[in-house]
Amino acid sequence: MEFGSSGEYNEQRNTQMKKQPIILVGGGGHCISCIDVVEQTAQYEIIGIIDQPEKLGTKVLGYDVIGNDEDIVALVKTCPNFLITVGQIKTSDVRSSIYSKVKNAGGQLPVIVSPMAHVSRHSVIGEGSIIMHQAIVNAAAQIGCCSIINTKSLIEHEARVGEFCHISTGACINGQVNIGSHSFVGSNAVVANNINISEHAVISAGSVVLQNIDKPGVYIGNPLKNIG
Numbered sequence: 246m247e248f249g250s251s252g253e254y255n256e257q258r259n260t261q262m263k264k265q266p267i268i269l270v271g272g273g274g275h276c277i278s279c280i281d282v283v284e285q286t287a288q289y290e291i292i293g294i295i296d297q298p299e300k301l302g303t304k305v306l307g308y309d310v311i312g313n314d315e316d317i318v319a320l321v322k323t324c325p326n327f328l329i330t331v332g333q334i335k336t337s338d339v340r341s342s343i344y345s346k347v348k349n350a351g352g353q354l355p356v357i358v359s360p361m362a363h364v365s366r367h368s369v370i371g372e373g374s375i376i377m378h379q380a381i382v383n384a385a386a387q388i389g390c391c392s393i394i395n396t397k398s399l400i401e402h403e404a405r406v407g408e409f410c411h412i413s414t415g416a417c418i419n420g421q422v423n424i425g426s427h428s429f430v431g432s433n434a435v436v437a438n439n440i441n442i443s444e445h446a447v448i449s450a451g452s453v454v455l456q457n458i459d460k461p462g463v464y465i466g467n468p469l470k471n472i473g
Contacts (some may be wrong), residue, residue, distance in 0.1 A: 246325045251336050258460060264287065264288065264289065264457065265288065265289050265290065266289070266290050266291075266323075266324045266326060266361075267283065267289040267290065267292070267326040267327065267355070268292060268294070268295060268311075268320060268327050268328075269283075269291060269293075269295070269308070269327075269330040270295045270327055270328065270331065270343050270347070271294075271330040271331030271332070271339075271342075271343075271454045272294045272295075272297075272300060272305045272330070273331065273332060275330055275331065275332035276294065276330035276331075278306065278377065278395075278396070279328060279357070279375060280305070281291055281378075282357060282377055283328065283357060285359055285360055285378075286357060286358065286359065286360060286399070287360075287375070288308050289355070289357075292311075292324055293308060293309050293311030293312070293320075294308050294309065294310045294311065295310070295312050295313055295317070295320075296313065296314065297315065297382060301440045304436070312389055314346060317346050317347055317350050317352065318350045321347070321350045321351055322342075322353050322427065325351070325353045326352070326353050326355055327347045327352045327353070327354055328354065329343050329354070329373060331343065332411070333393060333409070333411040333429060334411065334429050334447070335408035335428075335429070335447060337410075337411075337426075337427040341427070342425035343411050344373060344390070344391050344409075353372075353383055354372045354390070355372070356372060356373070356375075356376075356418050357374075357375040357376070357379070358370070358375075358376040359376060359378045360378055360381060361379055362376045362377065362378065362380045362382070363380075363381045363382070364376055364381075364382045365383050365385075367384040367385055368382045368383070368384075368385065368386045368388070368400075369387045369388070370382070370388045371388055371390035371391070371392070371408060372390045372391070372394070373391035374388050374389070374392045375393055375394065376388075377394060377395050377396045377398075378390070378396050379396055380395065380397060380398045380399070380400075381395045381400065382400045383399075383400065383402045384400050384402050384403075384407075385402055385403045386400045386402065386404045386405070387406070388400065389408030389409070390409070392406055392407070392410040392411065392412070393410070393411040393413075394406070394412050395411065395412060395413050395416070396414045396415070396435075397414055397415045398412045398414065398415060398418070399417045400412065401417075401418060401419045401420040401422070401438075402420045402421070403420055403421045404418050404419070404420060404421060404422045404423070404424075405422070405423045405424065406418065406424045407424055407428065408425030408426045410426065410427065410429070410430075411428075411429045411430070413428050413429070413430060413431050413434070414432045414433075415432050416430045416431065416432060416435075416436075417432065417434070417435045418436050419435075419436055419440075420438050420439070421439045422436050422437075422438065422439065422440050422441075422442070423440075423441045423442065424442045424446075425441075425443050425444030425445070425446060426445075427444050428444060428446040429446070429447045430448045431448055431449045431450035431451070431452065431459065432450040433450060434449070434450060434452045434453070435453045435454065436448070437453075437454060438452055440455070440457055440458075441457045441459075442454065442457070442458045443458050443459055443461050443462075444461060446462060446464065447464065449463065449464065451469075452466055452467060452469055453466075453467035455468075455469070456469070
């Protein structure tokens with residue numbers, strides 16, 4: 246896991262920022278939720294969305310689709326800021342591929358935090374991550390780059406969430422949990438204190454994790470079962 250990158254929320258939280266242009270990458274359902282968060286922050290002005298080539302010229306909540314992934318190199322010259330708004334459940338491959346394209350083009354991925362979330366000043370948030378409405382990130386928690394901390398989820402004290410993770414709506418990550426990179430924790434799932442979860446793990450919605458998960462796979466239920 247990498248923490249403390251240039252996009253850390255710690256470096257932004259006390260900075261009075263002028264409204265800056267930002268491009269969203271991905272125009273699906275997760276993008277719709279992200280638009281609302283970005284608008285509420287009042288720190289960034291969405292100037293367009295990148296999506297599939299066939300979507301060029303369409304709109305998402307009134308914002309134009311202005312290009313596709315291949316246009317990132319050209320667009321970064323006029324707008325350095327990007328937010329990856331592709332969702333993630335089974336795999337983080339698309340999100341990590343977009344991240345590489347933006348970084349290789351010289352783009353920046355700021356941390357986006359809803360004003361309706363609580364993020365402790367003692368936490369660390371990696372670049373490109375989004376903290377959505379009513380999420381809580383408590384003291385000494387660490388979030389890796391390009392992770393999604395979704396609506397009403399809880400990241401408790403000293404928990405570590407790796408890069409390219411998605412902690413879904415209403416999920417509860419208790420104190421000192423360590424979640425490996427590229428993992429997904431579904432809606433209303435609960436991870437007990439001090440649990441370690443492997444990279445590339447998928448925890449289904451409503452599951453309860455009471456023991457360490459040592460290998461990648463799809464896990465479901467209470468008691469938890471590995472189904473693949």
